[in-house]
Amino acid sequence: MSNNNYKFEGWQALGTDSIEGKLEWREYEPKAFAEDDVDIKITHCGVCASDLHTISGGWGAVDYPQVVGHEILGEVVRVGSAVKHVKVGDIAGVGAQNDSCLECGQCKANREPYCDKGQVGTYAGKYYREGPGKGAKSYGGYANYHRAPGHFVVKIPDGLDHAVAAPMLCGGVTVYSPLKQYGAGTTAKDVGIVGIGGLGHFGLLFAKALGANVTAISHSESKKADAEKMGATRFIATHSGKEDDFKPYKRSLDLIVCTTNDVNMPILGYLSLLRPGGNLILVGAPEKPLPSLPAFPFLMNNVHIGGSAIGSPTIIKEMLELAAKQNIKSWIEKRPLEDANQAVVDMHNSKARYRYVLVNTANGGKL
Template sequence: MSSSTETDYKFEGWAGLTADACKGEMSFQSFEPKKWDEDDVDVRIQYCGICGSDVSALSGEWGPVDKVAPQICGHEIVGEVVKVGKAVENDLKVGDIVGIGAQSDSCRECESCKNGEENFCTKQTITFNAPYNRGSAASAGSVSRGGFAKYWRGPSRFAISVPSTMDPASAAPLFCGGVTVFSPLSEYGAGTTAKNVGVIGIGGLGHFAVQFASKMGAEVTAISRGENKKEDAIKLGATKYIATGGDVKRGIEGHQRSLDLIICTINPEELPIHDYLPLLRPHGYFILVGVVPKPLAIPAFSLILANIKVGGSNIGSPAIIRKMLDFAAAHDIGTKKSPSKYIQKYNMNDINKALPDFRDGKPRFRFVLVNTDNGGKL
């Protein structure tokens, strides 16, 4: 297809107009895509995962929904390239299967961008409800539109090729949920310097963390409130399981100083982080990827006595996403040979059922919306 701004397809999707959107009030309508730049691609969306960030935005947690409506959310996108610009990056061509995650542009000029860490760019554009700050005079200021739609348009640098051996439906949640945990596991040496890894929360993020850490060669301890996820955790690669119940201090007895790295994926209103820190050996890392609303309360001696570090991790750059996809393909995580057993598919036309189900805590562990009319398979 040419690089003309005209297309023979429509940009239509499921939009949130009010804070009742996630209660089954999404509206299917046309929308204005990003103004075309010659480094852009158009993607025919086949699959899009549902992430907690989508629900937060559509529920008004990030501000009044109607002030930025229509909100076309969704940022775990997989589909087929149907149009490329004259300055397309990543050697993309029509027919390629690509994915787009939580970020769809960056400034390209700051230190982070030049270092290949675009996810730390202070002028980045997230994949929905955000202005594009770079590009032509026409496109700058365009609002990003996400994957709860038939088509996506955006900068080709952030459209990452999906390995041909990957199951595209299984790949979709990797573009946010997967890379969110793969990035810190890789950075902090899971399986190498961090031989023993703990994962707090066995859910949409945690189940990926257990798989990745075990395939990286680490001994994995899954940590959850109850026993109901133990069987899944063991199947995913955990060798130990701690059920904390309602008392973390008591729950971790006998496991003190057993871990080199902890990835915390939960997002309770308040996190008793000081109760988890005794699990770490000296020089250990406690890394948060779940957003905890209330400030953390950490006694200084908890950090000083064992030289413990507490930090966070923010999604992943295009380079890290490629590394993750190659790792997943090489280790049979979500491949066509071994598609994920932990995704539940909904026809995208049933989004008004899927979103309330998501809010009710029904995913085990990821929901994926499918555009069957675009080639997606339920």
């Protein structure tokens, strides 16, 4: 399937019941190789909640078959002539975005996730740029090889553990990006992270690394000890989601990054924690619309609600360098790639503490 002597094979979702652990290992045809492409022999791939929302159809109709996984890391085995920043033999990674137009104002300003023509997902996308791969589907990292436009391939810094780095490529940068954009540790000294899960644990680690005072916000105390180990100096439990839970902490935060997918999250409670000028940024993506909100809390408190998606290759590179420098460690559990179905079921049942990483031992990954 390539003029190199390797086949593209991966765990394929063939229908909505794939979420029950029914992925099937099959061969597939990647996009046709272009001179700005890179092929990666995958050793590690993180398991992200987005993978589950996609294979189950929770975010909408799916063009099956799909190979999910967008926290891809491995060895570069083929490089197009137009690619200069990685070479064969390098260890490189790809996050949740695989392509964009590369020409609009957003792309030129290193804001490729917000491309005017739309981003191409690392899976469940279709390539639209002119070239041999135009119109082809994108396939992700629960697989043995991955082909991606070189612009979205990031070299992994030396000294960063590969299993630790993989889930940073989507999970890590999804929180790092808004923390950076909204001034965590500089203009936003006091930062709250809602939800202590795959994304939230990165929020705590990176907010602390950026120099902020960090508050963990969770519906129960069950993860309090973990949150403190990750850098939280304060913990707010929102058992009931009622005003009393939030009252003692009113107007004590400059920025909140909310990672929960809970459609019933107490948004007004979170907003009450912000000082005037503060921002509540959503990075979780509930499968249903959020409840309607009154205007007055926004008007009378000068607070803002917004959203943020993944991160550009430039931001991913910056985050990985910070992780290498400060020795930031994702809290992970390694799982063999051949056990992908069980990992999906366990992730769906909220067993991950706090990120599963599929390890492809056949390609040299170490369990």
